[in-house]
Amino acid sequence: MIAFLAKRIGIGAITLIVASIVVFAVLEILPGDPALLMLGMNATPEALAAMREQMGLNEPVPVRYLGWIAGLLAGDFGRSFTYSSPVIDLILERVVVSLPLALIALTLSTAIAIPVGIFSAARRGRAGDTVSMGVAQLGVAVPNFWFALLLVYVFAVWLRLLPAGGFPGWGAGVWPGLKALILPAVALALPQAAILARVTRSAMLEVLGEDYIRTARAKGMPRRYVLWRHALRNAMIPVLTIMGLQFSFLLAGTIIIENVFYLPGLGRLVFQAITQRDLIVVEGVVMLLVASVVVVNLIVDILYAVVDPRLRIRA
């Protein structure tokens, strides 16, 4: 178990280091001089030179890379040119929108997908299975931003139940904040739920064919108990894998969905920063997102071992 964890942590660390080099390198080759961007076209050559010196742009690339990494580790993400405030503040302001959004979406999709998948597997080939897998097949094909537009039309324009976009801030109270996140979370969650339900179903079907399931049933254990205790636990490995992968899709999805709903979250921040060439913000947010993907995958690896004791020994 220790060896297994050590290996996974090592892989995660390597991934992060390589990713940081990639992010740094990609933004390094970007056309455009950050000092020029900051001072504008009319800057005098002297002012430019001074700004380049102040921003550390004259240092050799490896030095700047290491300086950047040291800053990241110390929580200093640099200063945004366009917002003229520390990147870490920008991130913290927006995490309080994106994180709840992602968590609500993940909870929703899991709460829908796993019961539907189990139900479908238990009734394989019958009407319930056919209908729910048909809906899932359709759900996989729906782009989340289009689904978001439909939700806005029905719940905001037509029924006037929920806001069509924007975020009042948590200062306005928990309920108005949550209300603004409901439609975006549903839009993010449903396509994901469709995929997860399909995976759950096929994982369950595989497990339900195993001998120990027949044994458990033959012992007279109730069907429901066998389904939820024996089968689900063994079917969790592929389901967890997909949930881990989906977390990264969820983060990416927030870029589009936050734009659809004008939510001031990380996705919108990074998108705007990219279009405005605010590199330091892009670097910081991208590294944060990559790190969160790596951490989530590590958690998934640990959960494997929790779910399946065999993995603890085998490592």
Added chain:
Amino acid sequence: MSEVPVPHEAPPPASLLRQAFANRSFLTGFVITALIAAMALASFVWTPFDITHLIVADRMKAPSWQHPFGTDHFGRDILSMIMIGSRNSIAVAVVAVGIGMAVGVPLGCWAAARGGWVDEALMRFNDVVFAFPALLSAVMITAIFGPGAVNAIVAIGIFNVPVFARVARAGALSLWPREYVLAARAAGKGKVLITLEHILPNIASMLLVQGTIQFALGILAEAGLSYLGLGAQPPMPSWGRMLFDAQTRMMVAPYQAIFPGLAIVVTVLGLNLLGDGLRDVLDPRLRRER
């Protein structure tokens, strides 16, 4: 605990084709995909209206017999725009899958044949690419190199590389211990020749299934990028861009958002059904389980 090698005998192509068309999922997917492809091809010679011709008097018309899907804010026929937009979606997705296969499959085969550090390096490379939320990196790439269909293709293509590398590697790894591969090695064939003659033909079906899935994902990704304004640029119509334009007019003209979205859903659904059907037909082990 050595596995008994099962000789891999592909059924004759004719019976495979018959089986395929007997599969409901394959048949539905095939028909939908063929219709979409036919629509894209037809758009080169005929569309109901000329979309380069802006008729202001006809702007924002609700669906009618003349304009079954309505018209947009420039008076362009939405059906014609969807037809022409399909070219863009298909072209981007096809080339992106092509890039993924052309780079990923040789990489995966190489890793499986060579093993050792090559294999390890490839797997770590995969980890890194998978750690970047694909759309985020695609947004970065298109923002850096400028928006446009070509950069969208590259951005989506890059993320297909590790997918195909992984599938090819897994398939190849399972084949290398097989008896017929051992026989070929004993006969003195090199690893490249064995890969070409024995490995590739046997993983082709897996790659085909994965290709269909990636094609569908490519269509979705392209729609997302062009929705953000990073894909094909106006006046070239694209489904994602049409949805973006429709968003602000949701109150007055919801139909402008309905039809391009349906086009995406139908296309992706068709491809997914095709992929599911192909997998059922080509992978007998999975078929038994269903």
